[in-house]
Amino acid sequence: MTSDDASSKEILCYGFNQDATCLAVGLRTGYRIYTCRPFAQCFAMTDGGIGRAEMLFSSSLVALVGSGDRPAFSPRRLCLWNTKKDHSICEVNFLTAVLAVKLNRKRVAVCLKTALHVFDISDMKCLRTLETAPNPDGVMALSPNEENCHLAFPDGAKAGSSGGGGEVILxxxxxxxxxxxxxxxxxxVVAVSFSRDGKLLATASEQGTVIRIFTVPAAVKLYTLRRGSTSCDIYSMSFNAAATRLAVSSSTRTIHIFDVSAGGAAGGAAGRRSNSSPRQGGNSGGGEQEGDVENGGGANKNGSRPGGASDGNNASSNSNSSSGLASGFRSMVGMLPNRVTKRMQDYVDCERSFASVRLRGSAGRSICALIPAGDSGVWTGKGGGGAGKGPGGRGGDESGGQGEDEEVAREVLLVVTNEGILYSYVVDTVNGGECRLDEASSLLMDPSASQEIGSELFVPERHAPPVLAGQS
Structure with a gap:
């Protein structure tokens, strides 16, 4: 993700590695690598501006592209850097600027404005060059899973439509x-993202009101997720490790978390994840018109899910009422013209977010990721990495009685903003609602002082919250 906020001119890019245990930040003076849980700087280079920095999990291999007033490398050059030995492994030059780079353990994908290059990561031999529609934003995704090694990018089949006009090639x-x-x-299409096993693909359009999830490679539509009613820019989409939840960040400064598990909190019916049983109205097409309906996403002011209740009786009553309304609505839809029917049916079938976060500060780009509570980064590059005990570390159950069930019921939402702040939120995966801010750390301050300064600037209001497993 590229930073474009005037208040953060020092930061040129930032992005998580494939399992969100580490964070790479490109600066006008170099780049840095941090572990996320616990937050700690692991590596820093100060040889010039870096506009793209992509890690290969927690290894010492980093893909770099220069940028800024004094770039470390040409914007048309891809450099694979070994952080442990602190030198370049190889460099590949292109005719035009490199817009995006993605890696897994088998392949390297490089996106230019009108082409995609696929390399074998073992010897950096170019295996295939794919001509694409004009793709100035470098929209593409590479599955982290080397067995389901799938690549997704906008199709250029529709003449005159920059970016492919809503179709994605698998x-x-x-x-x-x-x-x-x-x-x-x-x-x-402005954003695509694979689940970590490469079996699901999330897509978002420039309108930004609807997110759709498809199976891979069958391209069966499983979910239509409604972010809101007003148009916005989708910045990032990230599945959790089990592909049961999806976090979405946008220009609204709200992070939406959707439950996409079969029969989960978002109201999904059992079996939706099956290729042979797509949801009602579901197919490989996403031609339904987006937008212009009321936003039902996120949490209510009291912190509960939309339509939620404080006790089981109310919850059951609300569920029955909603089911009856939906049935009546579908009956009415059947009597309308096809064009109107598609729009209204899309509204009925949409899932709303069950948890959300409202970011502080000015509007700007942000990225997000979901990790298990208790996950910590183990970096194998130069300087070690924040493994062990501490906030979010794998230090065992020393949290004063916090049990395994409590840890399973919670996840951590990581958010990086273009102000240079890494936020950690605790997500209640059972009840949803507003996520609780757990920690805020600066990416621009001195590493030894960033924790203290971040806590001083962003002190969350706590009401005797449970302690995560591994914290002391």
Whole structure:
């Protein structure tokens, strides 16, 4: 993710590694690598501006592209850097600027404005060059899973539509062949993201009101997730490790978390994750019109989920009422013209977010990731990495009686903003609602002082919260 906030001119880019245990930050003077839980700086280089910095999990391999007033490398050059030995492994030059780089343990994908290059990571041999529609934002995704090594990028089949006009190509980066085509939406696709096992794909259009999730490689639509009613820019989408929840950040400064588990809190029916049983109205197409309906996402002011209740009787009553209204609504929809029917049916079938976070500060780009509570980064590059005990560390159950069930019921939402702040929120995966701010750390301050300064500037209001497993 590229930073564009005037208040953070020092930061050029920032991004999590494939399992969100580490964070790479590109600066006008170099780049830094941090572990996320606990927050700690592991590596720093100060040889010039870095506009792209992509890690390979927690290894010592980092893909770098220069940028800024004094770039470390040309914006048209990809450099693979070994942080443990602190030198370049290889460099690849291109005719135009490198817009995005993605890695897994088998492949490296490099996105230019009108082309995609697929490399074998073992010897950096170029295996295939794919011509694409004009893609100035570098929209693409590479599955972290090397067995389901899938690549997704906007299709250029529709003439005159920059970015592919709502269609996404699914490409097998191992066998070097096209797998399928996803008709994600009618407007231009601006964001795509794979689950960590490479079996699900989330897509978002430039309108930003609806997120859709498809199976891979069958391209069957499983979910339509409604972020809101007003248009916005989608900045990032990230599945959790089990692909049961999806976090979405946007220009509204609200992070939405959707439950996409079968029969989960978002109201999904059992079996939706099956390719043979897509949801009602579901197919590989996303041609339904987006937007212009009331926002039902996020938490209410009292911290509960939309339509939620404080006790089981009220919850049951609300559920029955909602079911009856939906049934009546679907009956009415059947008597309307097809064009109107598609829009209204899309509204009925949409899932709303069950948890959310409202970010502080001015509007700007942000990225998000979901990790298990108690996860800590173990970095194998130079300087070690924040393994062991501490906030979020794997230090065993020393939290004063916090049990395993409590840890399983919680996740941690990581958010990085272009102000240079890494936020950690605790997500209640059972009840949803507003996530609780647990920690805020500065990416620009001195590493030894960043924790104290971050806590002083962003002190969350706590009401005797439970302690996460591994914290002391």
């Amino acid at each position: 490409y097998n980066a191992l066998d070097l062949k096209v797998l399928n085509k996803v008709v994600a939406c009618r407007s231009r």
